[in-house]
């Protein structure tokens with residue numbers, strides 16, 4: 001069984017982003033970029049399925065600028081077998097990414113596509129569900145446990161109020177949540193090996209997909225700032241402030 | 250053109266985010282319809298009919314919709330959407346699971362997590378864990394939207410008198426089924442809609458201490474209980490307690506953060522709270538930068554003292 005894992009190159013989660021003065025976006029120059037944390041979890045899950053003998057091949061896919069190759073090399077070092085870059089300078093929105101993925105799925109015929117639930121830059125939480133719709137496949141989003149057997153995946157999902165377990169027929173889409181696993185670090189020998197693994201480059205044009213953005217960003221601004229905090233000396237002072245100043249008690 | 254809001258409900262009552270989504274729809278304008286999909290969910294449809302501003306409720310009652318499986322629900326919404334300019338749903342686990350599937354079937358973009366309506370095609374949404382607000386304009390004929398509840402005051406749950414119309418339902422896809430569900434029943438208010446929240450982080454030490462120290466305070470305040478990711482990952486509390494960028498987004502009147510450092514991802518979920526109190530032994534903790542009232546010290550001493558003082 002082949003698994004496709006899309007991995008997005010995003011601003012590292014430790015970076016506090018700054019809005020550009022001209023309000024066109026956020027400052028990306030000289031900012032540390034990393035693999036979207038949820039996509040590390042996806043790769044880890046795919047590698048585990050391979051180690052368990054369920055999966056036979058893991059293909060990592062990234063879409064965007066040339067530098068996404070670094071993200072793909074990380075995926076290869078974590079255990080993906082080969083990689084595909086869909087190179088484009090266009091702002092690729094979730095619907096476009098889902099269409100590009102569909103084109104790749106049509107070629108690669110995987111039984112599973114494991115995506116992150118959310119990219120931590122656009123915070124969209126859309127792509128997996130969209131891909132499932134385009135393919136007519138079932139989806140199990142926000143996964144915290146995955147078991148594959150007998151042409152089905154049993155997936156436990158984090159939902160409001162608790163957990164739900166679904167059985168979905170393969171081929172299927174899974175999106176990962178934080179509790180699914182703890183991603184491994186790429187070891188130095190594996191980073192060296194990853195350099196020799198195949199990485200193919202294609203384009204939206206070659207895949208015949210129109211990636212024109214449907215949403216135009218008119219402006220990006222900083223959110224209103226909370227004013228600096230007041231430190232109180234003790235519990236009595238706190239209760240007094242809550243009662244008489246904030247009036248929330 | 251009319252606007253459609255998809256209701257989230259438990260077959261009997263509407264879930265809190267639904268009335269916030271209705272409030273967002275009211276700002277867009279146009280006749281407002283609510284779709285209630287479920288099994289034996291007439292009571293929920295009747296509840297929706299009473300929400301202020303709703304003109305019509307569409308009731309799709311079939312076993313295929315019992316567990317809100319998106320494989321079954323999305324095709325129905327897609328067919329209905331042709332009659333609407335906008336389709337909205339709360340940005341809850343339910344809404345986030347369903348709406349992108351609908352949007353892709355319609356070949357339209359989704360606008361996720363809106364916090365303001367600028368015009369019929371232009372909306373404001375947070376990006377980068379709420380560190381930036383983007384104003385986005387959609388060029389699609391139908392706008393598929395998820396609504397962040399904290400951005401809109403809920404529509405009144407009474408005052409409306411909409412008609413309820415049963416509509417044709419679609420079949421089970423056969424692609425997915427629910428095997429089990431573990432939903433924790435709690436007498437506390439729902440986190441996403443609570444007026445007061447007591448939230449604990451890694452500083453709580455373990456699950457027993459989390460409960461022993463924070464439950465009495467939450468009881469006194471009638472508060473819901475939340476947590477940081479670290480507290481959830483360590484197994485102190487169930488996953489749906491998580492507040493933050495990738496958990497629940499909350500904005501209560503009072504948020505008390507106990508033993509939480511204030512990582513960007515946590516702040517993303519609570520910094521719109523009206524009053525924030527932080528209790529932490531580290532005076533440099535980032536949580537103090539967003540707290541209205543900060544108290545430096547050992548939580549195991551401070552919290553019981555606070556509980557006793559209330």
Ligand SMILES: Cc1cc2nc3c(=O)[nH]c(=O)nc-3n(C[C@H](O)[C@H](O)[C@H](O)COP(=O)(O)OP(=O)(O)OC[C@H]3O[C@@H](n4cnc5c(N)ncnc54)[C@H](O)[C@@H]3O)c2cc1C
Nearest residue numbers: 450451452477478479493494495496508510514515530548
């Ligand atoms: C992709 C991604 C998504 C994430 N999403 C979320 C999210 O949605 N929500 C979220 O919360 N986090 C999220 N995180 C994690 C986030 O980055 C932080 O790791 C997490 O919020 C830290 O939790 P914490 O504050 O409880 O723990 P810590 O950062 O370890 O802080 C513990 C605090 O407790 C204090 N403390 C300890 N003992 C005591 C005591 N006795 N008395 C008083 N104070 C004490 C310490 O001084 C410290 O400040 C995410 C991370 C990633 C990578």
Ligand SMILES: Nc1ncnc2c1ncn2[C@@H]1O[C@H](COP(=O)(O)O)[C@@H](O)[C@H]1O
Nearest residue numbers: 006007063115116118119124125126127
């Ligand atoms: N440009 C991209 N390249 C590769 N994968 C992507 C890209 N954009 C989104 N994805 C995948 O879709 C998931 C959800 O992203 P989003 O819908 O944008 O929040 C991510 O975790 C990735 O798995």
